[in-house]
Amino acid sequence: MAEAEEEYAVENAPEDTGAEAAATFTLPKPGDVLACDFRSEPALSEDHGDIAEAAPSTPAALAKKPTHIKIMSWNIHRGYDLKAIEREIGRVNPDVLFLQEVDMRCDRTNGADVGAELAQALGYNLVFACAFEEIYSPLRKPEDQGGGVSGSCILSRYDFEVVRAIVHKEQPVDWEFPGPIPNEPRRGLRLTPMVVAKTPLGPLACYCIHLEEYCGIEARLTQFMEVLEDAGRLKMPVVVGGDFNTKAHGLARLSPWYCGDWLRVGSLGSTENEMWDEMLWGDEELNGGFFDPFEDDIVTFSGSGGWFQAKTDQIHLRGLNFAEPALGGKLADLNETPALSTHRWLSVMVAPAGAAGAAIPVEESTDTAALLNPAKEWESEAVDQEGEGSL
Numbered sequence: 001m002a003e004a005e006e007e008y009a010v011e012n013a014p015e016d017t018g019a020e021a022a023a024t025f026t027l028p029k030p031g032d033v034l035a036c037d038f039r040s041e042p043a044l045s046e047d048h049g050d051i052a053e054a055a056p057s058t059p060a061a062l063a064k065k066p067t068h069i070k071i072m073s074w075n076i077h078r079g080y081d082l083k084a085i086e087r088e089i090g091r092v093n094p095d096v097l098f099l100q101e102v103d104m105r106c107d108r109t110n111g112a113d114v115g116a117e118l119a120q121a122l123g124y125n126l127v128f129a130c131a132f133e134e135i136y137s138p139l140r141k142p143e144d145q146g147g148g149v150s151g152s153c154i155l156s157r158y159d160f161e162v163v164r165a166i167v168h169k170e171q172p173v174d175w176e177f178p179g180p181i182p183n184e185p186r187r188g189l190r191l192t193p194m195v196v197a198k199t200p201l202g203p204l205a206c207y208c209i210h211l212e213e214y215c216g217i218e219a220r221l222t223q224f225m226e227v228l229e230d231a232g233r234l235k236m237p238v239v240v241g242g243d244f245n246t247k248a249h250g251l252a253r254l255s256p257w258y259c260g261d262w263l264r265v266g267s268l269g270s271t272e273n274e275m276w277d278e279m280l281w282g283d284e285e286l287n288g289g290f291f292d293p294f295e296d297d298i299v300t301f302s303g304s305g306g307w308f309q310a311k312t313d314q315i316h317l318r319g320l321n322f323a324e325p326a327l328g329g330k331l332a333d334l335n336e337t338p339a340l341s342t343h344r345w346l347s348v349m350v351a352p353a354g355a356a357g358a359a360i361p362v363e364e365s366t367d368t369a370a371l372l373n374p375a376k377e378w379e380s381e382a383v384d385q386e387g388e389g390s391l
Contacts, residue, residue, distance in 0.1 A: 027105060027149050028130040030175075030188035033165045035127050038120040039157070065200050067351055069095040073241035073315055074329065074345035075210075078103045078150065079114035084340055086121050088329060092347055096197060097124065097155040098208040098241040105148030106134050115153040124155035127195055129165045131210070132175065132188030139183050146186065152208045152242065154195050161203060162196035168226055172212055172219035180214050180257070192227055196236070201352050205234050209242030209314075214257045217248050217272055221279060228288045237319035237352055240290065243343065246272040247301065247310035273311050290316040293325045293348050300327070300344045315346050323349040 028034055072094035076085050078101050089097065099118075103109040119126035134146030168190045173180055175188045190212050197204045207227050211220045224244070231238045248259040249271040270278075273296065281287050292314060300313035329344040 027133075028128070028151075030130055030132060030149075031165070031167055031191060032130045033127065033163065033193060034130070035125075035160070035163050036116065036119070037125045038116070039123050039125055067201075068323070068349045069199055069201065069204075069351075070347055070349055071096050071098075071239050071241060071315060072345060072347040073098040073100075073208075073313060075100040075243040075313060075341060075343035076114070077101050077341040077343060078106070079109050079112065079118075081340060082109070082112055082114060082117060086118055088340065088345070089118065090122055092326075092328065092345070094155075094347060095157045095199070096204070096206055096239070097153075098206070099153040099155065100208065100210040100243045101150060102128065102153050103134070103148060103150050104128070104130075106150065107136070107145035107147045108143055111148070115155075119153075119155050122155075124157065125160060127154045127160070127163050127193055129153075129191055129193035129208070130188075131191055132186045135177060135185040135187065137185050139185060141183070144184055146184075152191075152193055152210050154193055154206055154208050156195065156197045156206075158200075159198040160195045161198050162194070162205075164194055166192040166194060166207075166226060166230055168192070168223045170212075170219055170222040170226065172215035190223060192242075194230070196234075201237075203236050205231060205236055205238040207231065207238070207240045207242075209240060209244060211243070211245045213245040216259055217246075217275055220245060220272075221276065224280075225286075228286075228290070231318065232288050237317075237350075238290070239315065239317055239320070239350065241315040241346070243312055244314050246276060246312050246314075247308070248272040248275075249310070250308050271310070288318065290318045292316050293322040294327070294346065298327055300346070301342060303342075313343050313346055315348055317348075317350060319353050320350040321353050322351075 070093065072089070072092050074089075074097070076099055079085060099115065102115045104113050104115065105111055115126055115128045118124070129151045130149050131151040133149050136145065136147040140146060171189055175186060177185055177187050179186050190210065192207055192209055194205065194207045197206055207230075209224070209227065211223050227240060231240065253259050277296075281290075281292070294311075294315065296311070298311050299309045300311055302309045325346070325348045327344055327346060329340055
């Protein structure tokens with residue numbers, strides 16, 4: 001996938017929205033990774049390399065140094081009610097935040113650059129990985145209308161040492177126009193943005209997952225194994241969070257979209273997450289030392305009037321202790337037009353499993369070079385980085 005070659009700088013873009021405005025500047029392409037820091041000042045960080053000045057080793061600074069950080073993950077279902085989503089995230093107040101289904105310049109979300117507006121309003125360092133071009137089309141309903149792009153974001157209170165994305169080798173769906181959804185034409189691919197955040201507790205590798213929805217269990221497992229392989233090269237604590245789309249069970253078995261492999265029958269009597277337990281999480285040689293701090297029976301996604309439910313949203317940890325796993329947000333049905341999202345959010349407190357605050361060195365490795373998409377700085381007309389925000 002070609003990397004972005006042009007600056008996404010649209011300071012002089014007009015005040016219009018959606019498809020008309022998208023034509024006036026260069027949107028990122030599927031596979032591109034963009035980065036922008038909306039923090040007014042860096043958070044207290046471990047004295048690590050080039051951020052020593054941001055982490056003075058004074059008694060006052062050391063006294064304020066936290067012993068844990070909060071992780072949050074949420075599929076915000078495009079970002080329809082941006083103010084309400086902003087308030088909910090602000091209430092949870094995470095230090096590292098994974099967002100999935102984040103719109104940029106789509107008609108259905110009023111042309112907003114959702115990730116950038118949230119990052120500026122709440123004061124985060126932001127990475128956006130573009131997954132899909134949401135094609136403007138008369139086939140779409142107004143509440144689904146495209147004209148922009150969508151993808152996943154990682155927001156952090158901390159500096160980033162590494163920013164990149166895994167473009168998955170396993171792409172079970174041909175997302176070239178018009179794609180498999182007749183009334184929502186799009187182009188794109190599945191990818192997983194990754195950062196190494198310079199936290200007060202040392203470097204932390206963070207992967208924001210959004211696995212393929214329109215396939216079977218095997219393809220999703222294969223995509224996730226690519227993430228585990230990548231994380232296996234790193235000698236540091238790791239957080240993997242996001243929307244795993246693990247819903248190939250119950251009523252979904254009747255749909256060729258969600259259960260497109262032999263496990264449609266082979267998993268009878270089990271949920272998809274139970275199949276993951278059997279095929280991955282129960283095997284210590286395969287699971288890479290990761291564990292799930294949440295209960296197996298929680299529901300984070302609902303559809304078909306509540307007849308179909310699943311734990312699609314997950315956080316997995318490696319090399320970390322945890323506390324206070326929480327589940328929040330109103331669970332709207334897939335067939336409704338939700339105020340916030342069709343998904344609930346997850347949050348958890350984490351701290352290194354070793355000595356508190358000990359910095360774990362980043363392993364130097366060139367093995368991931370083929371998977372690396374460098375991030376680019378960008379500005380958006382949706383935010384004013386010189387003065388106060390427009391929100």
